[in-house]
Amino acid sequence: MRLGFAHEQALAGVAPDATVVFVMNHRSNMDYVLVAFLAAERTTLSYAVGEWARIWPLQQLIRSMGAYFVRRNSNNPVYRRVLERYVHMATDAGVAQAMYPEGGLSRDGKLRPAKLGLFDYMLKSFDPAGAHDIVFVPVALNYDRVLEDRTLLRALDSEAPRRGAVYAARTALGFIGHQLGLMLRGRWYRFGYACVNFGAPVSARAWLEGENLPQGVRALEKEARFAAIQRLADRVMGEIAALVPVLPVSVVATVLLDAAEPLDELELKARAQAMMAGFETRGAKVYVPRGDRDYSISVGLRQLALRHLVLESEDGLFRPSETDRAVLAYYANAIAHLR
Numbered sequence: 001m002r003l004g005f006a007h008e009q010a011l012a013g014v015a016p017d018a019t020v021v022f023v024m025n026h027r028s029n030m031d032y033v034l035v036a037f038l039a040a041e042r043t044t045l046s047y048a049v050g051e052w053a054r055i056w057p058l059q060q061l062i063r064s065m066g067a068y069f070v071r072r073n074s075n076n077p078v079y080r081r082v083l084e085r086y087v088h089m090a091t092d093a094g095v096a097q098a099m100y101p102e103g104g105l106s107r108d109g110k111l112r113p114a115k116l117g118l119f120d121y122m123l124k125s126f127d128p129a130g131a132h133d134i135v136f137v138p139v140a141l142n143y144d145r146v147l148e149d150r151t152l153l154r155a156l157d158s159e160a161p162r163r164g165a166v167y168a169a170r171t172a173l174g175f176i177g178h179q180l181g182l183m184l185r186g187r188w189y190r191f192g193y194a195c196v197n198f199g200a201p202v203s204a205r206a207w208l209e210g211e212n213l214p215q216g217v218r219a220l221e222k223e224a225r226f227a228a229i230q231r232l233a234d235r236v237m238g239e240i241a242a243l244v245p246v247l248p249v250s251v252v253a254t255v256l257l258d259a260a261e262p263l264d265e266l267e268l269k270a271r272a273q274a275m276m277a278g279f280e281t282r283g284a285k286v287y288v289p290r291g292d293r294d295y296s297i298s299v300g301l302r303q304l305a306l307r308h309l310v311l312e313s314e315d316g317l318f319r320p321s322e323t324d325r326a327v328l329a330y331y332a333n334a335i336a337h338l339r
Helices: 008-012 029-040 058-064 077-093 117-123 149-154 165-184 204-210 222-243 248-258 265-281 293-306 324-335
Strands: 002-006 020-026 046-050 067-070 097-099 135-142 194-198 310-312 316-319
Touching: 020 029, 020 222, 029 135, 029 194, 029 293, 077 117, 077 324, 117 222, 135 204, 149 324, 204 222, 248 265, 248 293, 248 316, 248 324, 265 293, 293 310, 316 324
Parallel strands: 002 194, 020 097, 020 135, 046 067, 046 097
Antiparallel strands: 135 194, 310 316
16 A cells, blocks of 8 residues: 655645545545555544445444445435435534545446535535635545456446355455465465555635635525536546556556557567656656556556466467456556546
8 A cells, every 4th residue: 555645735734623525536445444544644534435335344344444324326305314414513523524426436447427415515504704614635546456346347237147145255265265375375466556646635615715605605506506516526526537546557458458469578668668657747646666667567567467367478478368358448447537
């Protein structure tokens, strides 16, 4: 786990009495653990979590980390009113929070548009002249290995048969057994890098002033209020998109999918290094392990080769596995918007 970039100067300028809300893209169920771990020295976070986590032992673990559960598809007006009041009270009390405005995990690796529910609950009764400002901190995550990648891609296929708890348990045990076997044979490697970037905070007070809404959105009709909140959400999501870490696996996957023919290692590394330089020129946050680009590309290639997502021929040429191009595209999609 790595902290790739943090806008320390801007973060240090956040008022001590402000309500801080970390706004994140959602890549993996490990996001909760990753951000809570990296933010632990600064604050304890209260998370909005989907109902998928209400199973043993995840429910107990995530709740102990400060999470509250959200029924995302509930149209019950009483439930929505209670949730709104809960979020309002937490925000008004200055509780540090974290949310995933995409409304769920990315199924194809791409960023999803923001849902406005939690933004609305926080801003609906916000008084810019009140005791606490609300400060939205954009946070971007990326992984070299998302353990749920194939499951997420399978969810895109509406015709795929549902797999029950027995299949899930058997798959999990098989995965653990395979990893233990690799360890015993001395062939086990870590799953690459998980990286988080923290951007410059967006003050609700300053944003409302810039929108010429000195009284906040409280007095606006619902349609106008949501239009204003949409502009704020778009700004925060734009910051998150620009902050997404460019990691080795995403770079190598992109190079191989772009190539019209198999590549030898030298050509693959040359294209990957040129791509990384291009990302840096455009201001993207490229994470280079050990400060060594050659090592970085080797790590990405090794991860994909170990999973048989990339195949090496006898003459040393690398090509994508035709049956797993969708998995490669999942990792390439994480940085596609930065190209």
